[in-house]
Amino acid sequence: MPTSVSDITSAIRPVEAGLSLVSDTINDIISDSDPRLGCFLDYLKDTHGKMLRPAMLLLCCQAFSNAKPIHIKVAAIIEMTHAATLLHDDVIDSAQSRRHKPTANQIWNPRIAILLGDFLLSRAFAISTTLGRSDVSEILAKTTDEICRGEMLQGSQRNNFDITVADYIEIIDKKTAVFFSASCQLGALLADADEESVENLSAFGLNFGIAFQIADDLVDIIGDESTAGKTLMRDIAQNNLTLPIIHALSVLPPDSKAELIDSLTTGVATSENLNSLLTSAGSIKYTISQIDAYVEKAIKHLNCLSDDSARKSLTKLAQAVIPEKI
Amino acid sequence: MPTSVSDITSAIRPVEAGLSLVSDTINDIISDSDPRLGCFLDYLKDTHGKMLRPAMLLLCCQAFSNAKPIHIKVAAIIEMTHAATLLHDDVIDSAQSRRHKPTANQIWNPRIAILLGDFLLSRAFAISTTLGRSDVSEILAKTTDEICRGEMLQGSQRNNFDITVADYIEIIDKKTAVFFSASCQLGALLADADEESVENLSAFGLNFGIAFQIADDLVDIIGDESTAGKTLMRDIAQNNLTLPIIHALSVLPPDSKAELIDSLTTGVATSENLNSLLTSAGSIKYTISQIDAYVEKAIKHLNCLSDDSARKSLTKLAQAVIPEKI
Numbered sequence: 001m002p003t004s005v006s007d008i009t010s011a012i013r014p015v016e017a018g019l020s021l022v023s024d025t026i027n028d029i030i031s032d033s034d035p036r037l038g039c040f041l042d043y044l045k046d047t048h049g050k051m052l053r054p055a056m057l058l059l060c061c062q063a064f065s066n067a068k069p070i071h072i073k074v075a076a077i078i079e080m081t082h083a084a085t086l087l088h089d090d091v092i093d094s095a096q097s098r099r100h101k102p103t104a105n106q107i108w109n110p111r112i113a114i115l116l117g118d119f120l121l122s123r124a125f126a127i128s129t130t131l132g133r134s135d136v137s138e139i140l141a142k143t144t145d146e147i148c149r150g151e152m153l154q155g156s157q158r159n160n161f162d163i164t165v166a167d168y169i170e171i172i173d174k175k176t177a178v179f180f181s182a183s184c185q186l187g188a189l190l191a192d193a194d195e196e197s198v199e200n201l202s203a204f205g206l207n208f209g210i211a212f213q214i215a216d217d218l219v220d221i222i223g224d225e226s227t228a229g230k231t232l233m234r235d236i237a238q239n240n241l242t243l244p245i246i247h248a249l250s251v252l253p254p255d256s257k258a259e260l261i262d263s264l265t266t267g268v269a270t271s272e273n274l275n276s277l278l279t280s281a282g283s284i285k286y287t288i289s290q291i292d293a294y295v296e297k298a299i300k301h302l303n304c305l306s307d308d309s310a311r312k313s314l315t316k317l318a319q320a321v322i323p324e325k326i
Numbered sequence: 327m328p329t330s331v332s333d334i335t336s337a338i339r340p341v342e343a344g345l346s347l348v349s350d351t352i353n354d355i356i357s358d359s360d361p362r363l364g365c366f367l368d369y370l371k372d373t374h375g376k377m378l379r380p381a382m383l384l385l386c387c388q389a390f391s392n393a394k395p396i397h398i399k400v401a402a403i404i405e406m407t408h409a410a411t412l413l414h415d416d417v418i419d420s421a422q423s424r425r426h427k428p429t430a431n432q433i434w435n436p437r438i439a440i441l442l443g444d445f446l447l448s449r450a451f452a453i454s455t456t457l458g459r460s461d462v463s464e465i466l467a468k469t470t471d472e473i474c475r476g477e478m479l480q481g482s483q484r485n486n487f488d489i490t491v492a493d494y495i496e497i498i499d500k501k502t503a504v505f506f507s508a509s510c511q512l513g514a515l516l517a518d519a520d521e522e523s524v525e526n527l528s529a530f531g532l533n534f535g536i537a538f539q540i541a542d543d544l545v546d547i548i549g550d551e552s553t554a555g556k557t558l559m560r561d562i563a564q565n566n567l568t569l570p571i572i573h574a575l576s577v578l579p580p581d582s583k584a585e586l587i588d589s590l591t592t593g594v595a596t597s598e599n600l601n602s603l604l605t606s607a608g609s610i611k612y613t614i615s616q617i618d619a620y621v622e623k624a625i626k627h628l629n630c631l632s633d634d635s636a637r638k639s640l641t642k643l644a645q646a647v648i649p650e651k652i
Contacts, residue, residue: 115414
């Protein structure tokens with residue numbers, strides 16, 4: 001099931017050395033001389049994920065020039081901001097695991113998890129004040145703003161069984177895709193790429209991000225917790241309607257639709273019965289076709305790249321998001 | 327009981343016009359063209375408190391010059407950051423009311439409350455990137471960093487019945503006092519005050535902040551919810567030991583000490599029985615004497631001010647923190 005971790009790992013191999021510098025930079029930034037904070041900060045150091053956003057920033061940079069120290073710093077800021085949102089998400093969803101490890105709220109309590117998120121945001125902010133590039137700070141600020149707006153928008157649409165596909169795409173565009181878009185944009189911008197390329201890579205990131213989030217939402221419903229390494233069925237628990245459900249609601253006959261709404265609102269929906277209902281409604285197939293379409297749209301924006309190796313890696317990365325046909 | 331709202335209101339009257347500009351600026355910063363976010367953002371607009379930190383910034387500025395647009399912007403950043411920490415605190419404590427109004431987690435849910443806090447931090451960050459003063463951004467970043475560290479430190483000391491008064495002062499120094507200190511420092515710095523005055527006002531803010539937090543922690547135990555306008559007994563519920571309790575643990579005979587620890591850990595401690603126990607142990611009196619001492623220490627740092635009116639207002643503000651003798 002989505003997404004193929006080995007394909008992602010292989011796609012980002014060309015920037016492995018850069019990612020290792022990003023990781024060291026993050027560990028440096030969050031270090032503290034106070035030993036009483038050690039256990040909390042060690043947790044932050046140990047929980048870097050695949051670092052997809054830094055990888056995309058570095059791949060987009062590599063299409064034009066070698067990575068400079070500012071690329072590494074900005075990639076670190078982006079990953080720290082992302083990690084902060086995950087910490088806060090896990091409190092909100094009372095999630096018990098993430099990246100195959102217990103969450104901070106599980107190890108300690110929601111207070112520490114919220115604080116660790118705020119701490120990461122605060123240190124990321126501190127580093128961004130040292131960049132000396134107001135255009136970069138502006139893009140970062142606009143991005144975090146858009147993420148919050150997307151999350152609030154999602155909050156305003158909970159339990160709205162009339163939500164349209166367009167509403168859903170708007171939400172994931174803001175809450176997820178703009179972050180990938182900004183990562184690609186910044187990678188190119190900081191490598192002094194021409195304006196057209198910066199715009200194309202920004203559009204690549206946006207479409208990649210939409211495909212990524214649709215796939216992530218699909219895994220949340222029909223995925224396997226041990227493979228995903230995190231608590232699933234979170235959207236259902238939070239009454240956030242995602243693409244397969246939105247599709248099913250629009251095609252099911254009235255009786256089955258009422259039954260689906262009932263199982264979602266009463267909290268009796270399980271992964272198994274949703275999987276079977278969504279499969280019979282053609283909603284899984286439809287969802288995968290949409291992921292496919294956004295990946296294709298993303299890849300088209302790579303035509304501008306004259307560097308073969310970066311184009312191939314980014315194409316491979318985008319294709320890794322597509323779930324195996326089921 | 328602490329603190330005297332009418333004394334505070336009267337002390338900050340000289341900067342009323344400036345505070346009104348700060349309030350308008352905050353409302354402008356958090357405005358959004360998307361009507362679907364209206365209800366959330368209207369909530370943020372309606373919940374400004376006394377704006378103590380902006381008031382101190384403006385009073386410290388007024389000692390040297392009139393407030394400039396950058397003072398108003400920085401005061402807005404400070405108040406928004408403070409409001410974000412309150413939103414997150416209320417989620418952590420599952421608090422139902424704040425400033426005589428239901429909290430965001432009470433009106434909606436913890437998800438929206440955490441997001442609104444993140445949104446405020448993000449917009450505050452966006453504005454700080456437009457200041458063009460890296461020294462100011464650096465002070466702001468260092469301050470939020472210290473606040474997070476103080477809160478984490480508090481988290482590491484929960485249920486530590488051997489916590490010392492010095493540990494407690496260190497925690498509130500970081501989590502609360504540095505914020506008041508930075509507000510005073512920035513007010514003077516941006517008014518081009520001499521270095522000695524900036525340092526003295528920074529020290530005034532620090533000692534004021536310590537007194538303020540000790541008083542706030544006292545209210546949490548023996549205050550009245552309808553007067554305070556917020557959920558109380560939060561420290562007890564979170565197992566954070568504050569000054570009256572720390573004092574009582576150090577002076578009570580072994581039997582009473584064990585009884586106190588037992589009532590705190592089993593969650594049966596009520597405001598009434600704690601009040602009576604702490605009074606008989608002399609811990610309330612001791613706590614008030616400590617508030618008094620920090621207020622005195624704060625006021626001494628105002629001797630550097632040649633401007634009579636600002637000195638009087640800041641003195642009055644500091645004295646308003648002292649609870650009536652009981």
